[in-house]
Amino acid sequence: MRLNTTSQTRRIIQLVLCCIGSLICLIGITKLGLSRQQIFQIAGFSLPKVSLQGLLSSITMFCCILMVFIHYSHGSKAATFIIFFSLISSTSAIFRSHSLSALPGVISPIVSLTSILIIYHFYKKSTINSYTDLITGLKNRRKFLEELQDRIYSQKEFQIACLEIEDFKQLNDIYGIQVGDYILKECAKELKKSLGKKNSLFKITGAIFTIIFDGECDAEEFLFEAIKPKNFPLPLENDKKSDNHRTTVISFAAGIAKYPEHGTDDKQLFKKADIALAYAKKSSVSKLCTYTEELELAEIKQKEAEALIRESLENDYFYLVYQPQFTIADKKLRGFETLIRCKKPDGSIVSPALFIPAAEKSNLILKIDDYVLKRAMKEFKPVLENKGENYIISINVSAKNIGMEDFSSRVKAIIAETNFPPKCLEIEITEYSLAESLATTIKNINDLRTIGVKIALDDFGTGYTSIAQLMNLPINLLKIDKSLIDNIESNSNIRDLVDSVIYMGHIMNCEVISEGVENEQQIGVLKAHKCDFVQGFVWGKPVSFNDAVNFIN
Known part of the structure; x- marks a missing residue:
């Protein structure tokens, strides 16, 4: 079976290549600094040493910026190390030559390092925002799919669950969007509080959450407790003026799919967890369901009947x-x-x-x-x-x-x-x-x-x-x-x-x-x-x- 390289693996490969390129350029700059030859013949052209140093310095800077964009955390660390090493090299050249002619070589790494740090902070913020649900602060659908692909790439057993707050639209319509957002935040806190460190919680869309369970965790046991109806106090303006505070009952429906039993790629697993969720929502007995082939056949028949x-x-x-x-x-x-x-x-x-x-x-x-x-x-x-x-x-x-x-x-x-x-x-x-x-x-x-x-x-x-x-x-x-x-x-x-x-x-x-x-x-x-x-x-x-x-x- 052919293994699919995940986005995380591709980023690491790209980061390593950029790092190698930067180091090669840095070594070239260092050697040029040690060489006494002033003119270099490259492809038939005569270039002064300082021009070649400037070219290699620009390439190094470009590679460092690429490293930050490839992976804002690891890339920024690697880029900072390379620029810092370049700064030391340029500074030592000044002391060896007892001349300020190499001063631009010192200023250039300092400017590069400042630029890298600015880019790092802005890119880190935008990356975190792109992976975060604005209402609950949980990781979002994009991050869920990435982590799901990484779990599949590891080829270790795990389970995923789709959870949906029941009658959420009705609550939103009755009490308003602000109360709906409050309910989402409180549900996210309750679920996160119960999860272990090896399990990850995500907010997908609307009132739907997903959980990636570690292979050793019993998803059904956890969800059996999580989906039980609970009383939530509602922060209503009218209630603040009186001693009576209204509450509403919040409950979940949940569907579970297992890797690799129910699918070997992210689309299959998510689809089958969603099928199990759809069945759980319609069930009047249990709001928790694990995917089976019979459920999918029933879902297909249901869709065909609805189309008819x-x-x-x-x-x-x-x-x-x-x-x-x-x-x-x-x-x-x-x-x-x-x-x-x-x-x-x-x-x-x-x-x-x-x-x-x-x-x-x-x-x-x-x-x-x-x-x-x-x-x-x-x-x-x-x-x-x-x-x-x-x-x-x-x-x-x-x-x-x-x-x-x-x-x-x-x-x-x-x-x-x-x-x-x-x-x-x-x-x-x-x-x-x-x-x-x-x-x-x-x-x-x-x-x-x-x-x-x-x-x-x-x-x-x-x-x-x-x-x-x-x-x-x-x-x-x-x-x-x-x-x-x-x-x-x-x-x-x-x-x-x-x-x-x-x-x-x-x-x-x-x-x-x-x-x-x-x-x-x-x-x-x-x-x-x-x-x-x-x-x-x-x-x-x-x-x-x-x-x-x-x-x-």
């Missing part, structure tokens, strides 16, 4: 199908659940199981929700207007979407744009919508209910909603998940459970619908237990818009 979603939204590959819902007592049409499908230009159908999970892992799910809401309302608005019936159009909304502050206002804007009757719109949410942003979710639900929009709790029985939460939810419809219906006709325990769910729904002043009903035996059991509505292949599969209109006719 964007392409489908731009080129109208998406379309809607509608599954009818019926009253169980007399098989009267209640309305339709709206389902999204994707069809490529070659005619192939892409399963929602391939693109919906990918959309939920990104903000693309918000665009899909808006697409379905707007298209379903536009399609059914004239149908409902012509028929004069209050059929329900039920639309699924992601937990991420309904937990956003502006969700209800966006739905109201689409209703106004399409002129769709709010009493015919039903928003379906899942139990997972209540796991996070519960207060915001309930606020959005109440806002929509005030204009007549109905709310359904979908997939009931598969989440972790407590009875107390359910009793306080402002919903209209409870949907029993298909997994509870599958064996209802043969399993008495399941029948009792479904009966309890239906009873609880009615206590909550909700109507109850069973999903995934596939045969008449299930219909009979649900009817006996006073379920209100059914949805499933037994009475109607998902159909196109035109076929859905035929159901109404």
Whole structure:
């Protein structure tokens, strides 16, 4: 395997060459000072000794300046030594000759030394600045890549980690840039305090830090402690005027990559640590992840799915199908659940199981929700207007979407744009919508209910909603998940459970619908237990818009 020479090694080689060149010139100047010959023949030209001395002195000065630029620390020391030696040589020439004719040879090294020291201080400052993050004072991305290359060149095992402060943008938006800078500084102090001398901390960009761990250090053990949520006091102006001081919780997500197991160059290692970080950020269980090949394959699939979603939204590959819902007592049409499908230009159908999970892992799910809401309302608005019936159009909304502050206002804007009757719109949410942003979710639900929009709790029985939460939810419809219906006709325990769910729904002043009903035996059991509505292949599969209109006719 061919070894790549690092920038540090190249600098050392250049420094040595310049130093050798300077010494050769210096030896030449010294010999000229000792020689009695006044005229030298060089390439056919006659040059006085002093001219040749001046030329060699200029070359020496040039090499010394180059040494400072090659490496401001080692180079300045080598240059200072050479110039100081030249000064001694010129001074001794004055004493030997008992004449001031060699005085320019003394002044020249002094001027050179002063110039070298000035250049050294300015170049040192600019070099340090170029390697330093201005906010935290840590080494920056440029220095990180250099040190990473040096570690790889040494061919010793080590690990790198990418860390990101969670929700940093939100903190920046709420409290301002100054508080954001303060948080970055405090996080840098906390991380640096815990690191050993053999481990290096860097600030890369935004709220992202990296650490290069020595091979003997256990990166996972250190990061497990480092990423735990911590309370940070915030230096807010309003708080200074009172005794109450606000704090915020700061936590990290972290991804780890190992050399040489996960990569043999800087780009590979950094990319794979970043892949592990992306997975850690999305994980609801652990915010610490070490790279594996499976993660990279999942990341590739995620990117491919996201590209397909964007392409489908731009080129109208998406379309809607509608599954009818019926009253169980007399098989009267209640309305339709709206389902999204994707069809490529070659005619192939892409399963929602391939693109919906990918959309939920990104903000693309918000665009899909808006697409379905707007298209379903536009399609059914004239149908409902012509028929004069209050059929329900039920639309699924992601937990991420309904937990956003502006969700209800966006739905109201689409209703106004399409002129769709709010009493015919039903928003379906899942139990997972209540796991996070519960207060915001309930606020959005109440806002929509005030204009007549109905709310359904979908997939009931598969989440972790407590009875107390359910009793306080402002919903209209409870949907029993298909997994509870599958064996209802043969399993008495399941029948009792479904009966309890239906009873609880009615206590909550909700109507109850069973999903995934596939045969008449299930219909009979649900009817006996006073379920209100059914949805499933037994009475109607998902159909196109035109076929859905035929159901109404």
